[in-house]
Structure formats: structure tokens, C-alpha cells
Amino acid sequence: MSEDMLKEALHSLKDTGVRITPQRHAILEYLINSMSHPTADDIYKALEGTFPNMSVATVYNNLRVFREIGLVKELTYGDSSARFDFVTTNHYHVICQECGKIVDFHYPGLDEVEHFASQVTGFNVSHHRMEIYGECPECSGTKEVH
Amino acid sequence: MSEDMLKEALHSLKDTGVRITPQRHAILEYLINSMSHPTADDIYKALEGTFPNMSVATVYNNLRVFREIGLVKELTYGDSSARFDFVTTNHYHVICQECGKIVDFHYPGLDEVEHFASQVTGFNVSHHRMEIYGECPECSGTKEVH
DNA sequence: TTCTTAAATTATAATCTTTATAAATAGTGT
DNA sequence: ACACTATTTATAAAGATTATAATTTAAGAA
Structure with a gap:
């Protein structure tokens, strides 16, 4: 399953003429297997065991490359650092x-919103982002208790 | 119109026990009158004529206060600095x-999305954010030309 | 109005994330 | 295996935001 996703991702790299380096392999693998939404620093720390000499710049550079290819989505919330998400569906x-x-x-x-916005503003719409904010069940629960 | 919004905003400050300082007054006024979505630095620069000694920290502090009260929304896009928007409708x-x-x-x-998410995830949903990305008519135009 | 006190501002430094740079290294096609 | 160029590394720099401590000030009470 995730094997296939990795294979496909590596194929995308090849198709785009982007070299497959061990670091890129590892970053992609980590993104695919990680069910969380890691920051660049998360990735850096997670891989420093395997790549003791890897530089932070490498992580950032490759995340940018992946984003440009469309393999990865960059999520900016209010907090300090951006998070990265392997694009699936x-x-x-x-x-x-x-x-x-x-x-x-x-x-x-939610495509209708894009159409609507396009008509109203005259923009040539490419995509949208949406997030929902609230309290998870656990946090809601702990509050009710005390 | 914008007079009323300012008055109402100042009233909100009073209600919340937040002191009304000249700097806060000016920042709110600027946010209300500005039809753009300024960064903290935009605001700082715009007001340095009136407040030559005002510190950047003041701008940041007050924007945070306004956000906590709900007067202002903080927008984080991909780019480096956050933008601030006076909340109206x-x-x-x-x-x-x-x-x-x-x-x-x-x-x-778009409230249905909130309900949906709430049911699926069990979250206690408070709000959402959505943005649409694309190319404005002007930029689309200049591209078609050459 | 004046006084008092806690809150806010200022000035500055520190922190944190991200990007730029230049030299060294390593993929990939031939 | 070679050559060419992209990539990595190490480091520094930039930029945004926050922390700190001293000074100033808003706002209620006397």
C-alpha cells in the first residue's frame, strides 16, 4: 500500500527529472508512513539517526521540490512552523x-465554491484550502470532568 | 459607518477590561479603514509617522489582544508574515x-461542512477557514498578451 | 483633580523558522 | 568508468515573532 505510494512518488521524481537521492527517498518514505503532519524540523530530527550529516537546508529544499511537483502539500496554520502532508486524495x-x-x-x-469565487472575482482559480477548528473529543472530555 | 465600527470595537475593549491606549485606537482605526489585509509591519510602518516611538512589539501585542477578543482575524498564508483582518461579516x-x-x-x-466534520471526527467544532487560490484578472491578462 | 496601581509601552535582545551561499559530493546518462 | 550537473552540506544571514526589564500611562478611587 504505502510501498506503492512510495514507488509512484519516486516515479514522479524520475519523470520530472529530479534526481533520486537517499535523502529524498527517506523524506518521502517518512512523509508517507507518518500519519501525522510533520514540520520540517520533525522530519530533520526523525532522520538524523540515519543521516547524521544531513542539513536542515536539505529538508527544506526537498520539501519545496516535492511541493512544486505536487507530491506534498504545505499547510500553514497560525503556529510558528509549516507542516507538510503527503498528497493522497x-x-x-x-x-x-x-x-x-x-x-x-x-x-x-467544495468545487462549487471555486466556481462561485471565480465568477464573482474574475479570478482564474486553481485550488482552495479549508480547515476546521475546534476541540477534539479527548480535550472536550477532560474539561467536562473537573 | 467605519466610525461606528471603531466605536463598537472600542466598546468591546472596555467590556473586556482592556485599556484603550492611543496606540490601540490607531491600530484599530487603521485596520478598519484599510481595505487591504496588512501585516504587522505594514501597520507599524503606517503609524510610525503618528507614533515615532512605537515599538513593533506593541503592534504584535495588540494584534494578539484583538485576536483574543475576536475583533481581528489572523490569516496565515504560505508567505513569510501573517496578515490581519478586521472581523466584519x-x-x-x-x-x-x-x-x-x-x-x-x-x-x-459552509456550515454544513462544520456539521459534517463534527459528526465524523467527534470534534467540538468552533469555526473554519477557507481560501481560494488562483490568478487575478490582471495577472492572467498580462500572461495572455506576450 | 490628584493619587495609586496595575497594565501597557518602549527599547532591546533573543529565539525560531526559513532561505541564501559556496564548496564538496554524488546521481545519471553516455 | 567518466563527465556533467544537480544536490548536499555547513554555515551564515535574513526575517518574523516573542521575551525581558525598565519606564510610562490609563483608569478607577479618594
């Missing part, structure tokens, strides 16, 4: 404002 | 990826 995120947990959920049919 | 933004222009548009009925 069209899903959205619910973010807990208490503990920061991010949960995926699928939701179809 | 429920509107969304279309952002030009070429020149960075931000255009408002009103769109109702």
Missing part, C-alpha cells in the same frame, strides 16, 4: 485548538 | 498567487 483537516491534534476527513463537492 | 478571500492580491467575496452555507 482530497481530504481536509480538523485541528484541535487545545492540543493541536490534526484529524483528516474526506468531504466532496 | 462572514467573508472569504481569493488570493492571487502571482501578485499576492487578496479579494473578498461573500459565500453562505
Whole structure:
């Protein structure tokens, strides 16, 4: 499953003329297997065991490359650092404002908003982003208790 | 019109026990009158004529206070610095990826997404954010020309 | 109005994330 | 295996935001 995704991603690299380096391989693998939404620093720390000499710049550079190819989505929330998400299907995120947990959920049919905006503003729309904010069950629960 | 909004905003400050300082007055006024979506630095620069001694920290501090009260929304896009928007009605933004222009548009009925997400994830949903990305008419135009 | 006190501002430094630079290294096609 | 160029590394720089401590000031009470 995730094997296939990695294979496909590496294929995308080849197709685009982007060299496959061990670092890129590892970053992609980590992004695919990680069910969280890591920051650049998360990735850097996670891989420093395998690549003791890897530089932060490498992580940032490659995340940018992946983003440009469309393999990875960059998510900027209010907090300090950007988060990165391997692109699979069209899903959205619910973010807990208490503990920061991010949960995926699928939701179809938000394309109409794009059409609407395009008509109203005259923009040539390419995509949109949406997130939902609230409190996760755990955090809601702990509050009710005391 | 914008007079009333300012008055109301100042009233909100009083209600919340937040002191009304000349700097806060000026920042609010600027946010209300500015039809753009200024960064903290924009505001700082715009007011340095009136407040030659004002510190950047003051701008940041007060924007945070305004956000906590709910007077102001903080928008984080991919680019380096956050933008701030005085909260009026429920509107969304279309952002030009070429020149960075931000255009408002009103769109109702995205509450269903919140309900949906709430049911699927069990979150206690408070709000959402959505933006649309694309190219503004001007930038699309200049491209078609050459 | 004046006084008092806690809150806000200022000035500055520190922190943190991200990007730029230049030299060294390593993929990839021939 | 070679050559060419992209990539990595190490480091520094830039830019945004926050922390700190001293000074100033808003706002209620006397």
C-alpha cells in the first residue's frame, strides 16, 4: 500500500527529472508512513539517526521540490512552523485548538465554491484550502470532568 | 459607518477590561479603514509617522489582544508574515498567487461542512477557514498578451 | 483633580523558522 | 568508468515573532 505510494512518488521524481537521492527517498518514505503532519524540523530530527550529516537546508529544499511537483502539500496554520502532508486524495483537516491534534476527513463537492469565487472575482482559480477548528473529543472530555 | 465600527470595537475593549491606549485606537482605526489585509509591519510602518516611538512589539501585542477578543482575524498564508483582518461579516478571500492580491467575496452555507466534520471526527467544532487560490484578472491578462 | 496601581509601552535582545551561499559530493546518462 | 550537473552540506544571514526589564500611562478611587 504505502510501498506503492512510495514507488509512484519516486516515479514522479524520475519523470520530472529530479534526481533520486537517499535523502529524498527517506523524506518521502517518512512523509508517507507518518500519519501525522510533520514540520520540517520533525522530519530533520526523525532522520538524523540515519543521516547524521544531513542539513536542515536539505529538508527544506526537498520539501519545496516535492511541493512544486505536487507530491506534498504545505499547510500553514497560525503556529510558528509549516507542516507538510503527503498528497493522497482530497481530504481536509480538523485541528484541535487545545492540543493541536490534526484529524483528516474526506468531504466532496467544495468545487462549487471555486466556481462561485471565480465568477464573482474574475479570478482564474486553481485550488482552495479549508480547515476546521475546534476541540477534539479527548480535550472536550477532560474539561467536562473537573 | 467605519466610525461606528471603531466605536463598537472600542466598546468591546472596555467590556473586556482592556485599556484603550492611543496606540490601540490607531491600530484599530487603521485596520478598519484599510481595505487591504496588512501585516504587522505594514501597520507599524503606517503609524510610525503618528507614533515615532512605537515599538513593533506593541503592534504584535495588540494584534494578539484583538485576536483574543475576536475583533481581528489572523490569516496565515504560505508567505513569510501573517496578515490581519478586521472581523466584519462572514467573508472569504481569493488570493492571487502571482501578485499576492487578496479579494473578498461573500459565500453562505459552509456550515454544513462544520456539521459534517463534527459528526465524523467527534470534534467540538468552533469555526473554519477557507481560501481560494488562483490568478487575478490582471495577472492572467498580462500572461495572455506576450 | 490628584493619587495609586496595575497594565501597557518602549527599547532591546533573543529565539525560531526559513532561505541564501559556496564548496564538496554524488546521481545519471553516455 | 567518466563527465556533467544537480544536490548536499555547513554555515551564515535574513526575517518574523516573542521575551525581558525598565519606564510610562490609563483608569478607577479618594
